[in-house]
Amino acid sequence: xxxxxxxxxxxxxxxxxxxxxxxxxxxxxxxxxxxxxxxxxxxxxxxxxxxxxxxxxxxxxxxxxxxxxxxxxxxxxxxxxxxxxxxxxxxxxxxxxxxxxxxxxxxxxxxxxxxxxxxxxxxxxxxxxxxxxxxxxxxxxxxxxxxxxxxxxxxxxxxxxxxxxxxxxxxxxxxxxxxxxxxxxxxxxxxxxxxxxxxxxxxxxxxxxxxxxxxxxxxxxxxxxxxxxxxxxxxxxxxxxxxxxxxxxxxxxxxxxxxxxxxxxxxxxxxxxxxxxxxxxxxxxxxxxxxxxxxxxxxxxxxxxxxxxxxxxxxxxxxxxxxxxxx
Amino acid sequence: xxxxxxxxxxxxxxxxxxxxxxxxxxxxxxxxxxxxxxxxxxxxxxxxxxxxxxxxxxxxxxxxxxxxxxxxxxxxxxxxxxxxxxxxxxxxxxxxxxxxxxxxxxxxxxxxxxxxxxxxxxxxxxxxxxxxxxxxxxxxxxxxxxxxxxxxxxxxxxxxxxxxxxxxxxxxxxxxxxxxxxxxxxxxxxxxxxxxxxxxxxxxxxxxxxxxxxxxxxxxxxxxxxxxxxxxxxxxxxxxxxxxxxxxxxxxxxxxxxxxxxxxxxxxxxxxx
Amino acid sequence: xxxxxxxxxxxxxxxxxxxxxxxxxxxxxxxxxxxxxxxxxxxxxxxxxxxxxxxxxxxxxxxxxxxxxxxxxxxxxxxxxxxxxxxxxxxxxxxxxxxxxxxxxxxxxxxxxxxxxxxxxxxxxxxxxxxxxxxxxxxxxxxxxxxxxxxxxxxxxxxxxxxxxxxxxxxxxxxxxxxxxxxxxxxxxxxxxxxxxxxxxxxxxxxxxxxxxxxxxxxxxxxxxxxxxxxxxxxxxxxxxxxxxxxxxxxxxxxxxxxxxxxxxxxxxxxxxxxxxxxxxxxxxxxxxxxxxxxxxxxxxxxxxxxxxxx
Numbered sequence: 039x040x041x042x043x044x045x046x047x048x049x050x051x052x053x054x055x056x057x058x059x060x061x062x063x064x065x066x067x068x069x070x071x072x073x074x075x076x077x078x079x080x081x082x083x084x085x086x087x088x089x090x091x092x093x094x095x096x097x098x099x100x101x102x103x104x105x106x107x108x109x110x111x112x113x114x115x116x117x118x119x120x121x122x123x124x125x126x127x128x129x130x131x132x133x134x135x136x137x138x139x140x141x142x143x144x145x146x147x148x149x150x151x152x153x154x155x156x157x158x159x160x161x162x163x164x165x166x167x168x169x170x171x172x173x174x175x176x177x178x179x180x181x182x183x184x185x186x187x188x189x190x191x192x193x194x195x196x197x198x199x200x201x202x203x204x205x206x207x208x209x210x211x212x213x214x215x216x217x218x219x220x221x222x223x224x225x226x227x228x229x230x231x232x233x234x235x236x237x238x239x240x241x242x243x244x245x246x247x248x249x250x251x252x253x254x255x256x257x258x259x260x261x262x263x264x265x266x267x268x269x270x271x272x273x274x275x276x277x278x279x280x281x282x283x284x285x286x287x288x289x290x291x292x293x294x295x296x297x298x299x300x301x302x303x304x305x306x307x308x309x310x311x312x313x314x315x316x317x318x319x320x321x322x323x324x325x326x327x328x329x330x331x332x333x334x335x336x337x338x339x340x341x342x343x344x345x346x347x348x349x350x351x352x353x354x355x356x357x358x359x360x361x362x363x364x365x
Numbered sequence: 366x367x368x369x370x371x372x373x374x375x376x377x378x379x380x381x382x383x384x385x386x387x388x389x390x391x392x393x394x395x396x397x398x399x400x401x402x403x404x405x406x407x408x409x410x411x412x413x414x415x416x417x418x419x420x421x422x423x424x425x426x427x428x429x430x431x432x433x434x435x436x437x438x439x440x441x442x443x444x445x446x447x448x449x450x451x452x453x454x455x456x457x458x459x460x461x462x463x464x465x466x467x468x469x470x471x472x473x474x475x476x477x478x479x480x481x482x483x484x485x486x487x488x489x490x491x492x493x494x495x496x497x498x499x500x501x502x503x504x505x506x507x508x509x510x511x512x513x514x515x516x517x518x519x520x521x522x523x524x525x526x527x528x529x530x531x532x533x534x535x536x537x538x539x540x541x542x543x544x545x546x547x548x549x550x551x552x553x554x555x556x557x558x559x560x561x562x563x564x565x566x567x568x569x570x571x572x573x574x575x576x577x578x579x580x581x582x583x584x585x586x587x588x589x590x591x592x593x594x595x596x597x598x599x600x601x602x603x604x605x606x607x608x609x610x611x612x613x614x615x616x617x618x619x620x621x622x623x624x625x626x627x628x629x630x631x632x633x634x635x636x637x638x
Numbered sequence: 639x640x641x642x643x644x645x646x647x648x649x650x651x652x653x654x655x656x657x658x659x660x661x662x663x664x665x666x667x668x669x670x671x672x673x674x675x676x677x678x679x680x681x682x683x684x685x686x687x688x689x690x691x692x693x694x695x696x697x698x699x700x701x702x703x704x705x706x707x708x709x710x711x712x713x714x715x716x717x718x719x720x721x722x723x724x725x726x727x728x729x730x731x732x733x734x735x736x737x738x739x740x741x742x743x744x745x746x747x748x749x750x751x752x753x754x755x756x757x758x759x760x761x762x763x764x765x766x767x768x769x770x771x772x773x774x775x776x777x778x779x780x781x782x783x784x785x786x787x788x789x790x791x792x793x794x795x796x797x798x799x800x801x802x803x804x805x806x807x808x809x810x811x812x813x814x815x816x817x818x819x820x821x822x823x824x825x826x827x828x829x830x831x832x833x834x835x836x837x838x839x840x841x842x843x844x845x846x847x848x849x850x851x852x853x854x855x856x857x858x859x860x861x862x863x864x865x866x867x868x869x870x871x872x873x874x875x876x877x878x879x880x881x882x883x884x885x886x887x888x889x890x891x892x893x894x895x896x897x898x899x900x901x902x903x904x905x906x907x908x909x910x911x912x913x914x915x916x917x918x919x920x921x922x923x924x925x926x927x928x929x930x931x932x933x934x935x936x937x938x939x940x941x942x943x944x945x946x947x948x949x
Contacts, residue, residue: 184619267752268725357787
């Protein structure tokens with residue numbers, strides 16, 4: 039049912055966006071003083087035979103002209119060959135994939151609950167906009183969002199882990215892992231505080247978007263039409279307001295994902311959670327460029343993918359896009 | 366009414382921050398990097414907030430740190446809004462092929478995440494505060510251009526602009542007299558909200574180690590205190606002052622932003638007849 | 639036998655710091671089978687009058703007086719009861735055919751909604767009834783149309799869908815608020831013809847600023863200005879022998895009469911003059927008009943006028 043041309047265009051834009059990202063990382067690597075291979079090899083050993091260096095040059099195509107190197111680079115990226123970390127000497131791609139799985143332990147539950155809570159609260163607040171309860175919640179959210187994420191995280195560690203000692207100070211597992219192996223419950227116990235914080239950040243962001251969107255919708259004429267039919271408030275909300283109010287949420291996904299990526303870096307850094315976020319901080323502190331580029335490409339892939347998904351979802355919800363005739 | 370009071374209050378707080386940053390040499394007893402006494406001193410004895418792990422005066426660091434934090438937050442917001450306003454107005458007013466092409470490019474650029482890109486770029490250039498502000502401002506304007514272009518476009522099609530065109534007014538005259546003044550509310554609101562956003566992002570980047578160790582700002586102060594276990598040692602005077610400073614200015618900017626939004630765009634919402 | 643009686647109806651809007659009166663002590667009756675037009679410039683309060691009958695004014699509206707319908711005062715009944723009346727007792731054809739239909743709901747569902755709320759139609763019967771309504775209102779291919787979304791119809795067709803929605807439950811009274819706005823001349827004529835046919839044997843309260851629409855559809859006309867009724871009577875009488883200077887001016891300002899606009903602007907709500915509200919713009923204003931507020935008086939043949947010249 040979905041308008042094919044629209045879908046193709048969105049996929050085209052997404053591809054182009056990733057292409058731009060890859061181009062940026064390629065040029066950064068090539069603008070570096072010295073070249074990537076020399077830097078990488080020197081990080082392994084200072085005394086390398088000349089033949090070995092030349093072999094590497096050939097293998098990576100560094101003796102070829104720039105356009106050709108560019109093509110090789112793109113092919114490498116597409117095949118999951120994302121270069122080697124300076125610090126760890128390991129291939130970047132498997133490394134960040136392993137870290138990603140740790141990040142997802144926090145991000146998946148946090149995103150689901152955060153979006154759910156934020157959307158429900160925002161819809162409720164917008165529906166009741168102007169009322170005392172709405173204004174109270176709205177003001178709380180403004181204050182919550184104004185305080186930086188890492189500061190919330192530090193305060194949470196201080197209060198819940200240090201003073202109340204309800205949760206561990208950080209890390210992903212207790213010291214007992216050395217004797218009795220990894221225990222999923224123990225990991226969960228370490229993850230609760232970061233998940234809760236991350237979910238709150240996501241909920242707060244969602245709340246604001248949803249409230250605005252709902253306020254715009256309840257001023258629409260079709261809401262009056264629905265009431266004029268004799269529908270009760272609940273039916274007006276569920277059948278007429280909610281679906282329309284959800285539509286703009288999709289276009290806000292980029293900002294949401296960007297916020298989640300940023301929040302994740304701070305949360306993992308404060309809680310020493312061994313995921314992408316902590317890896318970003320570590321890589322930044324030692325200026326491990328290939329690793330940072332890998333993280334950037336992964337973040338770009340996630341954002342672009344999320345935006346594409348949201349677009350398709352929105353076009354499914356909105357018949358004006360689904361059936362074409364709408365840009 | 367309360368919105369106006371809140372706006373005045375937040376502007377007063379912002380002025381105070383600026384005054385402190387501007388008069389840092391007169392307020393701070395020491396410089397930010399000078400070693401002034403024994404390490405980890407509690408407050409008192411000439412150190413308002415005590416000293417850190419190498420004996421630098423925390424109060425002086427806080428006061429000098431304001432300069433870097435404010436330059437980053439407001440500088441990048443100013444640049445981003447300037448670029449967005451210029452490009453958005455020109456694109457919206459002239460339209461045509463250039464507008465179409467730029468809009469397609471913006472469509473493509475839109476989903477590229479700014480934050481990790483900024484980290485990659487800074488890790489590569491190892492730049493100073495001014496340069497990072499410029500980078501941030503340029504990257505941030507990608508979203509801003511769209512925001513300004515839409516109202517600029519609809520303003521360009523209003524009767525008063527058509528009328529001005531028909532009596533032969535120059536483009537410059539129309540843009541500066543008719544379009545820009547009408548864009549001011551949205552530009553001002555965007556500037557305030559961007560300042561808050563970039564300031565918090567800058568402190569956050571500094572918290573994860575964006576600057577070299579010589580650059581002292583609130584983010585690196587918090588990072589330093591946190592890394593040396595100020596929390597578990599109970600040295601609250603080490604970590605709380607920079608944290609409260611960030612929270613204070615961020616709250617003031619957020620309140621100013623929302624107040625401006627309410628004043629320029631009163632959304633009583635239900636008041637339609 | 640009057641179906642709807644409006645007594646002493648006043649509406650004020652409470653805005654930040656001020657109370658703005660929009661309707662001032664309106665008295666008004668709608669008899670069964672009547673086709674009444676409320677005409678006036680925008681801002682005169684005619685839409686607010688319609689929406690107070692539906693009780694769909696925004697929460698900052700303060701309504702006093704009484705609206706009697708089917709033995710009860712609509713301003714007093716519980717919200718639940720009011721929901722029973724909306725759509726079944728009193729239905730609304732809303733102003734704007736573009737924005738009054740929900741863009742993400744199939745039009746068949748939008749029509750079926752009020753049917754399943756107020757009638758016994760269910761399942762296939764419901765579907766057939768919706769299709770019958772669409773066919774009755776001249777929508778082509780009604781079987782396919784129920785599956786479509788509003789953006790797939792032209793302005794004229796959307797207007798027909800709105801009319802179908804209002805007629806669905808066979809309401810006692812239909813309030814039509816500017817049913818022809820935004821339609822081009824040809825489509826407008828079709829819709830007027832359709833409405834005239836559809837309203838036969840029904841009761842219509844038409845709200846419009848368009849004299850042609852009022853003349854075509856209404857048997858009685860009330861002229862509103864700055865929150866009150868200045869003149870009312872049978873449409874043919876009011877149009878052929880307007881008594882109030884405002885009505886005369888309104889008719890002279892229509893393009894067919896040579897387009898002679900009334901000088902000045904209607905007063906903003908809350909800034910009405912203390913005497914006759916029209917007197918600052920009136921060509922035959924007297925001293926009394928400036929100091930005293932005229933009442934709506936019978937002037938024979940079912941007509942009433944609010945003007946000192948007919949005292």
